[in-house]
Amino acid sequence: MEKFAVQGGRPLSGCLRIQGSKNAALPILAATVLAGGQYSIQDVPHLTDISVMLEILTTLGAKSNHEQSVLTLDTSSLFSSHIPVDLMGQMRSSIFLMGPMLARFGEVTIYPPGGCAIGERKIDLHIQGLKALGANFTYFEDHIHCSAKELIGADIGLSFPSVGATENIMMAATLAKGKTIIRNAAKEPEIIDLQNFLNRMGAKVCGAGTAVIEIEGVERLEAVSYKVIPDRIVAGTMLLAACMTGGRLTLENIVNEHLTGLIDIVKQCGVEIEYAHDIIIVSNNVPIQPVSVVTGPYPEFPTDMQAQLMAFLALSKGTSVIRETVFDGRFKHVEALKKMGAQINIMGKEAHIQGGTAFKGAEVNATDLRGGAALVLAGLAASGTTFVNQVHHIDRGYERIERQLQSIGASIKRIQT
């Protein structure tokens, strides 16, 4: 196992290029199943979730090479539709393979997907959507078998704008007969990136970024080259790292409008933000004002920034409230933040954060990807040294976070335990 040793109290300053988006790259990798051929995908970050997705694809017969941030992938000779159970259980995004496998092979066997323990991770909306396209599901004790002689376009209404379900249905519908409409679709930027990738492959998808996505099925798709959008959650995490340490940080390779929800909040807290084309400059040397925030589907405040914001608001001059509406178990980082000195009360879906904290270094355990990142942020702002254990959670979404932070002045080391 490995842990981070974080020496706090150093302002973070300098320039950092933001990595490609994990949550855009993962469905795009799944979509390469839709058409055999040689893909070249730029700005794919080196993360454990990406490695697991590539391991699944190579187990199914693909060939891949991931050097620097360019990924070449050949899915011409996929020979199996049976996703290995041990790999399926390592991350949530393995479920994204259901739609593409169904479209290419007419069947797929899936096991319960893994992913962060941040609440119930149901897949009923995925199943509802694929059933509407004509898929049959047979349930066994430990797996589900899904098959379809052919996929027929359908009008599908989602009870919740699920990101994964929207992506699964989009991908399957590209090769269905006729037109599919997805209503109450997720609007995240990663959905738009998937639409752009699918259309580059020859699909006919429109409406991504709005609540209604239309897909006109086509006969075949082809392998292409593509560049993944920047990771808005990594950008937001680094932005808050600068805010919490009183630094002045330039972030490159960002899309400003993807950060609107977060930037509106940090501006309310008094942070100074300067924009340019694809860079943002953050400097904070004023007292942080408290705010009330509700997480929600894009463009509302992102649930993936909730833990990091909580660490930031612990430093504010007053009481803040964060209401988590997307996941029902996403406060697991609170105990560790309290161990570092934060004063936080959980009342149902709400966290009440009493500001004025001066974080103190402690030994804490990461419980999930974004909760772990929040503990690193608190360590950067703390007096003394913080040890963050279970850093494999953080490696799922941040490419060598310690190197990124070291490059802007942080004192953080990865230690084998």
Ligand code: EPZ
């Ligand atoms: C994606 O997960 C992201 N992961 C998550 O990021 C992100 O938090 C989430 O979207 C919301 O934005 C990837 O893209 C790989 P959902 P996903 O389906 O698709 C319920 C990170 O930190 N739901 O929008 O699993 C579900 O229980 C990760 O990078 C159903 O009820 O999210 C949850 O409460 C964490 N039935 C809510 O919807 C379903 O069939 C949101 O889930 C599917 C979901």
